[in-house]
Amino acid sequence: MNTKSTNISFFAIFLLVCIVANPLFASGKGKIVGVITDEKTNAPLPGTNILVLNTPWGTAADADGYYILLDLPVGVYDLKTQMIGYAPVIIKGVLVQSDLTTTQNMSMNAAVLETEEVIVEATRPLVQLDQTSSRRSLKSEELRNMAVSSLEEAVAQTAGGVEDAGGNLHIRGGRSSEIVYLFDGIPLNDPLTGNPNDSDIPLFGVEETSIITGGFGADYGNAQSGIINVTSRSGRNVFSGDVRLTSSNGISNAFTDEDPQNYKGVEYALSGPFVKDKVFFALAGEVSENYGRFENQYSDLVNYTGNLTWRISNNIKLTLSGLYSRSNFEDGYSYAWSHKLSEDRLTEYMPSYIKQFDGNVGDIADGIIQSGEVPDFYMNWLTTEGLQTEDIDADGRLDMYFTTEPFADWNQNGIYDDGEYYEDINGNGIYDISISYELDLNSSGQFVTPDGDMAHEDFNNNFSLDSEDPIDTWYGNGQLDTEDINGNGVLDAGEDINGNGVLDTEDVDRDGSLTTFTMFDRLPLWQRENSLWNLGFTHFLSKNTYYTIRVAQYTTRLESNIIERLNEDTDQDGILDIYYATEPFIDMNGNNRWDENEMFSDLNGNGMYDLDLDLDVDGDGDRRNEDLNGNGLLDVYTPEIEISGFDDPQDMFHDNNRNGFVDESERDWDGDGDIDELDRRFGWLDWSNIPDEGFRHTTGGFYGVGSGHPYTFLRDHYHYDKKVRTTFKFDFVSQLNKHNKLETGFELNNHDLTNYSPPDRYGYAEHYTVNPSELSGYIKDKMEYPGFTLNIGLRAEYFKPNARYPKDETDPTWTSDDVDDWDGDGIAEQYKQWKDDAGFYVHGLRDLKDPVDAENKFIFAPRLGVSHHITDKAMLYFNYGRYYQRPALQYLFRNTTYNMGGGFPIVGNVNMEPEMTVSYEVGIRQELTSLTMIEAKGFYKNIFGLTDTRPIYWSVSDWYTTYYNRDYGNVRGFELILMKRSPGWVYGELNYTYSVAKGKSSTVGQGYLTEWSGNIVPTFETYLTWDQRHTFNANVNFLYRSFLTSVNVNYGSGTRYTKPDQGRIIIENTELLPWYITSNMRMSYKFSVSNINGSIFLYITNLFNLQRYRYVNDTNWYHQYIKLVEQYDTNDDGKVTSADGQENFFAYMSNVDLDQDGYTDKNKLYPERGAYLQPGVYQDLRRFRIGVSISF
Secondary structure (H helix, E strand, O other): HHHHHHHHHHHHHHHHHOOOOOOOOOOOEEEEEEEEEEEOOOEEEEEEEEOOOOOOEEEEOOOOOOOOOOEEOOOEEEEEEOOOOOOOEEEEEEOOOOOEEEEEOOOEEEEOOOOOOOOOOOOOOOOOOOOEEEEEEHHHHHHOOOOOOOHHHHOOOOOOOOEEOOOOOOOOOOOOHHHHEOOOOOEOOOOOOOOOOOOOHHHHHHEEEEEEHHHOOOOOOOOOOOOEEEOOOOOOOOEEEEEEEEEOOOOOOOOOOOOOOOOEEEEEEEEEEEEEEOOEEEEEEEEEEEEOOOOOOOOOEEEEEEEEEEEEOEEEEEEEEEEEEEEEEEHHHOOOOOOOEHHHHOHHOOOHHHHHHOOOOOOOOOOOOOOOOOOOOHHHHHOOOOOEOOOOOOOEEEEEEEEOEEEEEOOOOOOOOOOOOOOOOOOOOOOOOOOOOEEEEEEOOOOEEOOOOOOOOOOOOOOOOOEEOOOOOHOOOOEEEEEEOOOOOOOOOOOOOOOOOOOEOOOOOOOOOOEEEOOOOOOOEEEEEEEEEEEEEEEEOOEEEEEEEEEEEEEEEEEEEEEEOOOOOOOOOOOOEEEEEOEEEOOOOOOOOOOOOOOOOOOOOOOOOOOOEEEEOOOOOOOOOOOOOOOOOOOOOOOOOOOOOOOOOOEEEEEEEEOOOOOHOOOOOOOOOOOOOHHHHHOEEEHHHHHOOOOOOOOOOOOEEEEOOOOOOOOOOOOEEEEEEEEEEEEEEEEEOOOOEEEEEEEEEEEEEEEEOOOOOOOEEEEEEEEEEEEEEEEEEEEEOOEEEEEEEEEEEEEEEOEEEEEOOOOOOOOOOEEOOOOOEEEEEEHHHHHHHOOOOOEEEEEEEEEEEEEOEEEEEEHHHHHHEEEOOOOEEEEEEEEEEEOOHHHHHHHOOOOOOOOOOOOOOOOOOOEEEEEEEEEEEEEEEOOOEEEEEEEEEEEEEEEEEEEEEEEOEEEEEEEEEEEEEEEEEEEEEEEEOOOOOOOEEEEEEEEEEEEEEOOOOHHHHHOOOOOOOOOOOOOOOOOOOOOEEEEEEEEEEEEEEEEEEEEOOEEEEOOOOOOOOOOOEEOOOOOEEEEEEEEEEEEEEOEEEEEEEEHHHHOOOOEEOOOOOOHHHHHHHHHHHHOOOOOOOOOOOOOHHHHHHHHHHHHHOOOOOOOOOHHHHOOOHOOOHHHHEEEOOOOEEEEEEOOO
């Protein structure tokens, strides 16, 4: 035993407990301090009572007239001072902010009548002298008036923030997972995935949101880039309430006439006392429905917050707060545009002679012929009796006759110009405006000697003799067509109309009628549910010292399901067809034949084993199996019945018990009255064995149905995860004296995490339940002196994975290829399936080999922040910190059973180290006027140990990937902020960020993809995907009488993408995407009726109606054609025209007018949309919502 190592471990744990730590999180409390003096003599007034109106809180001044109010929830308060012989003073509008000190000095006048109150408006200094961090605070009223619809949108307006293509927020160049949202001091991040905010918080439930982007203190942990500290609304001695109704129905597309986006929602809040000065409550919530920008993007949201405070005595307080959020949403976001499929207009049955015209009208070739898309000549073919052909003279050849050579009139001057594309019909190498030239093609497409008839039959100019196929008449004829005349599901003699040997039918869902599908054959639905309860007990030991004990639990669940309603009756006889070829048995001795006493399924009930059973259960002799889900019932698809939601009763495939088998199949298959091993092994339907191939559309890459593939693609699209984090916290706070505030505490987090995905078609599955735990602690001292403030602290964090891993990573599990001691008798032998079935082995397939316990992690993290008070209106500050964050737990526990399905699987690494950021910041704040402040700051960050992947070879050519700490990066930049506070006709904030973000990779999986594609993983830094040099935000309010207009604008100079075709060593993110702007506006008119205040408002998104993009559909396509513009755009106006010179213009057009119609092909004019013109790359069009709000 290593005594030295053990002593160090015990010492570390002892030290951790001694510095008693709260790992994560401050709880949204602040303090008010000040001195009470006589206005005339300026002498202190000891014993003066200070009351916080409409609350039970108060204190008294000490011998020096100094007072302190600790543990105040954030918000705006009115203070009242009282002393015998002096007129009471009321200070209105004192602002309390989380973790900060509000100084409010007061002077009092001697008075004969003490009932004469003096009312004073509190002064709020713009420069908070004790603030040593970069921090932006949003009050409840600000949030409600901003032109945003969610808390996340408001947070994204913070200096240093950049949103990537997926809408994820990056603060100061860090990965999006390096941010943590807190709600009343409890983190809302998903511990498994690292998603920084896994819940929706109603705006009306927020009292204050603090966004800390640098210099956060030792009481914050498990975050590297930012803390979003949300404090819930709390009750007071007065009742208050708010209701806001919002709707876009009827006006969303009023000025765009396309893409309707219907939204409706209600937000509400109510707070007040149950028992005055004793028990207070606050409730808030939001209910909304959003039908999205495109079809299949419906989502709904229900969320609530609540806060209950019971002041048991002057020294003891009990609080209970909570959060609940649930959202159902469709998976249309993955596909981004609407698309319908009709069985009467299936792409595979579209006649070849019109398919080339599909896409001439509309954005994409969608398999639906629209008005004006196809020449009338060919449209008439669809409605004319008989099989039509271009071979009008029936000579078996395509006659073509030309009187001029066609050309692409690129400059639209009506005449051919040298350099324009032309069709050299006669092959003389020059353009001929007038010719008499005949070309004839035979049925094989070969040129033949012209017949001299000077006829032209190539009406669609495709140089091919087009004729109707026997089944071309099916397309769009308004009836269900099929070759299966007798409906038995088999291609019988005489049914093969077109002679292709395949049973062609439009009835892809086998329901006997024409059906229209919307985008998918079956619709994936998701449900996310989150809940939090947070119980706290606070005990004041003195007016300057208290402790809080808190127990909380946060639960988040995500589940996806495809609603699949299939028609199993493929022969349409109304009977479920079932056929058994043999009776299954369990081979106990490995001789591959049934022996006496071996278990078998007596399917025909004759009491004996039948090898050649040949049992057609339904008796029609067709040996057909129609039972897709194994429930023994005939399931019939009924398209006229709408999907009712996530748990649609007609859904045929479930795995609610998460065992990898279809629930419907888990029954007594052989009818012996007992569900035994025979049923499980031979009857139950493994998820990976469900038919899963579907028809993939080339136009856009999404999946639908096709005549040859009537089942759902990727039926394994089921997922379930549930994460429960239980927290115990202890905090101790003591204002030791005027200058020192000491805080310390500890926090214990226990996790219960379940992650499940059934086997996919490659056999890869995910199923684990893990229980890691973490203990963390801090101690810090806030020292406030005239002229400077010092925040100094130390954190300690301890993480225990509670997991095991194989000793040899190149030979991780027991496999059937192992020659080893399987049965524990000390003798190596080859694996035998029958011995495993018989229970002779002590090791099972895929058991870990030589498992050892994962390492526990222990770290220290110092923090320092200092401010120099230049004047009471100016300060200089500096902060430094080491910020640790453990990787998302999915990177530790993913596939730790070493399932090697899927080619190159990924396995978690339970021994990963915490990631670390070392951050430095220096800044200055200067108050320009009593309402205006400017701030300038610079920052630098070094990032170490970021998660990436590396390959591990278990043979010369076979490898799997595991996560480990390989990546690093650095970020540097500066921020400028100009803030003007109300009142006034204009107020708000402008901020600008200059930033350079570099690193070895932008994603956790970048190394895996590089290895998989055979390229070399780089060891040098490149720009990160979200690197954006310039970012500007404006949140400006214009107030005129009762009219308030709030405008939010975000400008980004453009993020990055990787240049394609670089070879094996790839330099990432060398190319820039164009600039991007978002712009929203909220206009409201405020009114009052008695004690009720209200407003009506108009909310506009994409105010300037721009079509900008943060990502492209196909990087290769985009890069190819955007570089052509750069090459030939000599005047730098962003486009290529005749103004760039005719030679350049024609050279460009020769690359982008491939159909030679004289115009740039649309998919090259907008290369960001890709070859199939995917419209979802753009931000949404200008949208409108209206609403009304009422408050009291």
